[in-house]
Amino acid sequence: MTGDLLAGRAAIVTGAAQGIGLAIARLLHEHGAGVALLDLDQERAAEAAAGLDGESKVLALGCDVTDENSVAQAVERTVEEFGGLDIHVNNAGITRDASLGKMSVDDFDAVVNVHLRGTWLGVRAASAIMRKAGRGSIVNISSLSGKSGNPGQTNYSAAKAGIVGLTKASAKELAHKGVRVNAVQPGLIRTAMTQAMPPEVFAEREAAIPMRRAGEPAEVAGAVLFLASDLSSYMTGAVLEVGGGRLM
Ligand code: NAP
Numbered sequence: 001m002t003g004d005l006l007a008g009r010a011a012i013v014t015g016a017a018q019g020i021g022l023a024i025a026r027l028l029h030e031h032g033a034g035v036a037l038l039d040l041d042q043e044r045a046a047e048a049a050a051g052l053d054g055e056s057k058v059l060a061l062g063c064d065v066t067d068e069n070s071v072a073q074a075v076e077r078t079v080e081e082f083g084g085l086d087i088h089v090n091n092a093g094i095t096r097d098a099s100l101g102k103m104s105v106d107d108f109d110a111v112v113n114v115h116l117r118g119t120w121l122g123v124r125a126a127s128a129i130m131r132k133a134g135r136g137s138i139v140n141i142s143s144l145s146g147k148s149g150n151p152g153q154t155n156y157s158a159a160k161a162g163i164v165g166l167t168k169a170s171a172k173e174l175a176h177k178g179v180r181v182n183a184v185q186p187g188l189i190r191t192a193m194t195q196a197m198p199p200e201v202f203a204e205r206e207a208a209i210p211m212r213r214a215g216e217p218a219e220v221a222g223a224v225l226f227l228a229s230d231l232s233s234y235m236t237g238a239v240l241e242v243g244g245g246r247l248m
Contacts, residue, residue, distance in 0.1 A: 002054075005229040007032035010082035012075065014065050014122060015092030017044035019191035020141065023217030024089055024224045029054040031225060033087060036078040038063040040092075057082065065092045065118030075125040084133060087228040088126035090119040090163075091141045095193060097152045108155045115159035116166070123170050123181065131177040138181045139227045140167050141220075144243050147185055160185075164239055171237030180236040182227045187243025188214045210245030 011028045015021040016037035025048070029035045034057040039045040042062030049060040059081050063074040079085050094114045096107035119140050130136025145153050146160025164183055171181040188194060188205050194214070197205075206214050223240045226232050241248070 002030045003032070005031040005225065005231070006087070007056075009033040009086040009228075010036075010078065010084050011087035011089065011228065012036045012038060012078050012085065012122075012126065013089045013091055014038045014063065014118070017041065017048045019193065020186065020189060020217045020220050021089075021091040022048050023221040024091060025049075025058075026052055027218065027221040027225050028087065028089075028228060029056060029058065031229070032056055033228075034058070034082045036061055036074070036081070038065075038074050038092075040064055065090070065122060066113045068121055071118075071121045071125050075129065079129055085126055085129045085136065086133075087137050087139070088122060088130075089139045089141070089224060089228070090122040092118055093141065093193070095153070095156055095196070097156070099152055100154055103155060111155035112159045112162075115156070116162045119163050120166055123166065127170065127174055127177075127179055127181075130179040131174060134178040136179040137228050137232075138170070138179065139224050140181070140183045141224075142167070142183045142185045142239065144185050144187045144241060144247050147241075148247050167239070168237045175236050180227075180232070182232070182235060182237065183239045184220060184223050184227065185239055185241045185243065186215065186220045187241070187246040189220055189242075190214045190216055208246065209243070210248075213244065215242060215244055 011033040013025040016025045017039035036059040045060035049058040142163040143160040167183040
């Protein structure tokens, strides 16, 4: 799928070295955006960036989304390279699953830090640039786990539900400045994150999906492309579910 929906636009995707983030970076790039791929490990981000086909520029940056300076520097570097920032996708994520009785405070803090603090730092840094330009689209990756709550994921479900609140509050603050903020809630998607699940748990979850299959990273990227582009110009504070009909 290629096109010019995002010709001349500049985008950042966090956690873009693999999985859903890489699929998003690839699709935005195929649609004409210059894309900065951010990940913890700069070398893995650079390898991922080298694999993208397309005319527009790519940039690979090491960035820890939980670190205020690291996020600020990555946004600054992207703006220097591309001359602006039109699209910012907060995608980086981790899981540290355990039942309440077994989950450590460190596991709780790590997950909330990456998802909630990381997304907040990204929204704040990107919107500072976008509100001056009078336009921009921010897309936050939540999860259906934040809608329904998953056992063993009290940390992750709390953080992903928090991302919905953050999305709506920042959408209200930024709408009159021309900056839109929306969220996507993927269901069960085939990536390294879900490959870590025991196969019988994966199969059980898959069987409960009305479409009877897990999703592919590119299918989440399609929803992000829509929210990033002017096709969704009258949408802000929205939460799109990409879950094959799960939990509707
Ligand atoms: P993934 O394959 O594990 O990729 C996540 C990426 O984020 C990795 O490259 C990881 O780097 C990076 N990352 C982790 N911590 C970071 C940090 N502090 N700063 C910058 N980058 C960091 O996961 P995925 O399945 O593609 O998930 C992407 C997003 O979709 C996450 O927000 C996830 O919660 C959400 N989601 C996924 C599913 C699913 O079924 N897969 C469902 C709903 C929502 P390292 O590998 O070096 O740690």
